[in-house]
Amino acid sequence: MIFVNREREKALLGSAARSLILGNRRNTAFIGMRRIGKTMLLKKFLEEKKNAKDLLCVYIDLEDIATSPRIFSIYYIGEIIYALACRRGVYENKEKFFDPVNLLSISADIGKDALEISKKLFEDLNKVDVDYFSIVKFAFSVPQKIVESEGVKVMVILDEFQELRILNNFTAIGDVFSIFRAGIDGQKDVGYVASGSAISMMEKVFKESESSLFAQFKIEKIRPFTREDSILLASKIFRLENKEVNTVPLNLIYKFSYGHPAYVTYIANECCDLSNILSEETTADIVKNAFIQQVLSENGQIAMLCNYIYNISIERVQGKGSLKAILNVLAREEGITLSEISKKLNQKTGAVSNLLKSLLESDLVVRKDKRYYFRDPILRFWLSKKVLNLDVDYDIDFSVVKDLISELEEKYLRVSSELGKAKESELRHRIEDYLGVELGNYDKDGLEFDLFGEKNGVAHIVEIKWRNKATGYREVENFVDKVKRLPVKNVKLCFVSKSGFTKKAKELMEREGVVDISNEAVGG
Numbered sequence: 001m002i003f004v005n006r007e008r009e010k011a012l013l014g015s016a017a018r019s020l021i022l023g024n025r026r027n028t029a030f031i032g033m034r035r036i037g038k039t040m041l042l043k044k045f046l047e048e049k050k051n052a053k054d055l056l057c058v059y060i061d062l063e064d065i066a067t068s069p070r071i072f073s074i075y076y077i078g079e080i081i082y083a084l085a086c087r088r089g090v091y092e093n094k095e096k097f098f099d100p101v102n103l104l105s106i107s108a109d110i111g112k113d114a115l116e117i118s119k120k121l122f123e124d125l126n127k128v129d130v131d132y133f134s135i136v137k138f139a140f141s142v143p144q145k146i147v148e149s150e151g152v153k154v155m156v157i158l159d160e161f162q163e164l165r166i167l168n169n170f171t172a173i174g175d176v177f178s179i180f181r182a183g184i185d186g187q188k189d190v191g192y193v194a195s196g197s198a199i200s201m202m203e204k205v206f207k208e209s210e211s212s213l214f215a216q217f218k219i220e221k222i223r224p225f226t227r228e229d230s231i232l233l234a235s236k237i238f239r240l241e242n243k244e245v246n247t248v249p250l251n252l253i254y255k256f257s258y259g260h261p262a263y264v265t266y267i268a269n270e271c272c273d274l275s276n277i278l279s280e281e282t283t284a285d286i287v288k289n290a291f292i293q294q295v296l297s298e299n300g301q302i303a304m305l306c307n308y309i310y311n312i313s314i315e316r317v318q319g320k321g322s323l324k325a326i327l328n329v330l331a332r333e334e335g336i337t338l339s340e341i342s343k344k345l346n347q348k349t350g351a352v353s354n355l356l357k358s359l360l361e362s363d364l365v366v367r368k369d370k371r372y373y374f375r376d377p378i379l380r381f382w383l384s385k386k387v388l389n390l391d392v393d394y395d396i397d398f399s400v401v402k403d404l405i406s407e408l409e410e411k412y413l414r415v416s417s418e419l420g421k422a423k424e425s426e427l428r429h430r431i432e433d434y435l436g437v438e439l440g441n442y443d444k445d446g447l448e449f450d451l452f453g454e455k456n457g458v459a460h461i462v463e464i465k466w467r468n469k470a471t472g473y474r475e476v477e478n479f480v481d482k483v484k485r486l487p488v489k490n491v492k493l494c495f496v497s498k499s500g501f502t503k504k505a506k507e508l509m510e511r512e513g514v515v516d517i518s519n520e521a522v523g524g
């Protein structure tokens with residue numbers, strides 16, 4: 001499976017896990033468009049933590065299970081006990097964990113804790129008057145029980161978190177988010193990661209002051225890839241097919257996909273098909289054709305995805321006719337204001353404003369500086385051609401998303417992981433030569449160091465910050481604090497920073513005896 005970058009998001013998850021292990025529970029929510037790579041990111045993290053001793057991760061996809069309180073509780077508890085069973089080396093067909101009778105019978109082999117939990121679930125489900133409120137509440141309490149019996153921290157990863165809201169349709173439940181909130185309040189050893197694609201709904205749940213989960217999760221947006229990462233992903237796909245593709249078509253794939261990883265994948269795969277069928281190299285023309293095939297032909301995957309997103313987005317919205325009229329206006333001209341839209345429609349701003357609100361809630365449209373845009377430029381293109389039958393011939397406008405991407409690049413100043421790795425090994429060799437010590441990565445007991453090596457009883461520890469921004473006080477302080485938690489006495493601390501240090505950082509380094517070896521590492 002090809003997996004590209006998401007270094008920042010992986011690091012955030014790693015950091016949340018580390019903090020949890022150290023006793024500082026933090027919850028994180030990832031929010032991003034459909035197919036932007038949320039599940040892949042979570043699965044990658046799970047894989048990395050599969051054998052962690054001090055942490056048990058449980059992945060639960062709420063999409064199919066939050067359909068009724070009964071199904072939800074059975075699956076929620078089943079997934080947790082399944083994860084526990086795997087940790088204890090008890091292997092059974094996973095399906096068995098989702099049947100209360102089977103669960104009860106296999107639990108005896110898993111442990112006393114599993115047995116108690118499945119017994120309670122079984123009994124509660126078989127009461128004459130089933131109390132679903134209590135059962136759901138009990139399900140939310142199960143991770144903490146595992147913490148206590150297994151003596152391990154638990155990280156519960158809830159994919160498609162917004163789907164929990166379906167349970168609010170059941171009168172016994174009331175507000176499922178407040179049951180969840182009450183449940184997690186006392187669980188200081190259980191960390192939660194939520195992920196969801198219903199962007200405005202997720203933001204409501206975590207950001208609005210009336211919501212029971214207000215400010216309980218740190219929100220992280222998952223954004224499209226940078227140009228560099230999109231090209232890397234497409235190149236990896238072509239490499240699998242033994243195809244050499246030069247930068248012009250690769251750049252074009254980025255332009256047409258605006259870095260949406262699923263679109264990059266679909267277009268690159270389509271290019272492979274076309275170039276095989278035509279026995280031609282993958283040229284810019286092939287990319288253009290592939291894009292058109294993908295977006296406009298009936299069976300194009302992008303077309304199917306747009307169709308799906310469009311239908312579920314407007315499904316909930318009242319007054320679909322008027323809504324289409326607004327989309328029609330925006331498909332012709334984006335980036336216009338409420339009054340401009342109203343004028344074009346010859347309608348009062350009040351009515352249009354309400355419709356725009358629905359469109360914002362449906363995630364089809366975004367507002368930036370009081371101007372309205374499609375969230376997804378490809379969906380705009382598809383909608384114009386396939387639903388609205390507009391005969392406009394416009395170059396796809398990526399300006400809004402481009403903004404998001406450059407914002408991302410500026411904010412996190414990251415380099416691609418591939419580049420980072422090559423650079424890292426180059427730096428490592430130079431630092432090894434300079435210090436005369438063999439160095440490797442260090443990742444033990446929740447502590448990670450970029451480079452670590454021992455010589456004559458002295459631990460040589462090196463921190464590297466390879467960004468276009470001076471390393472600050474906080475980063476040096478973090479490094480020094482981390483070192484203090486190491487069970488070693490004699491240390492030599494070195495720091496490499498691509499863009500130098502701030503004055504305060506330098507002062508702290510002097511006080512703490514951290515040596516700046518950036519010049520030696522770069523070899524200039």
Ligand SMILES: Nc1ncnc2c1ncn2[C@@H]1O[C@H](COP(=O)(O)OP(=O)(O)OP(=O)(O)O)[C@@H](O)[C@H]1O
Pocket residue numbers: 002003004005006032033034035036037038039040041197233261262263265
């Ligand atoms: N980091 C990545 N590296 C390579 N490919 C990726 C990456 N992220 C996403 N993709 C591509 O995009 C597709 C969609 O990813 P994924 O299923 O993780 O998205 P999602 O955000 O969970 O979508 P949904 O909202 O539909 O649940 C993947 O099947 C893969 O082809």
Ligand SMILES: [Mg+2]
Pocket residue numbers: 038039040159
């Ligand atoms: Mg997903």
